[in-house]
Amino acid sequence: MKYLLLLAVVGLALWWFKRRSAEPPRQAPPPQKPTPRASAAEPQAMVACAHCGVHLPQAEAVADTSGRPYCGEAHRAAGPR
Numbered sequence: 001m002k003y004l005l006l007l008a009v010v011g012l013a014l015w016w017f018k019r020r021s022a023e024p025p026r027q028a029p030p031p032q033k034p035t036p037r038a039s040a041a042e043p044q045a046m047v048a049c050a051h052c053g054v055h056l057p058q059a060e061a062v063a064d065t066s067g068r069p070y071c072g073e074a075h076r077a078a079g080p081r
């Protein structure tokens with residue numbers, strides 16, 4: 001009977017350890033999460049290249065001095081069409 005109780009306690013401890021290790025580490029999350037710059041789930045502002053008209057995310061666009069968006073450095077140098 002004594003061994004049965006010991007076995008039950010050991011079994012419970014093993015189950016408890018297994019359950020703990022299966023869970024993600026329960027650490028306090030940082031107070032403010034760094035928000036990703038541009039998540040794929042979020043809608044992105046699209047702009048059209050002033051030279052060729054191709055649409056691209058605003059984050060990837062290259063703007064000239066007047067703020068017109070371009071798809072790349074070459075088209076920025078070429079200027080608006």
Ligand SMILES: [Zn+2]
Pocket residue numbers: 049050051052053054070071072075
């Ligand atoms: Zn372009």
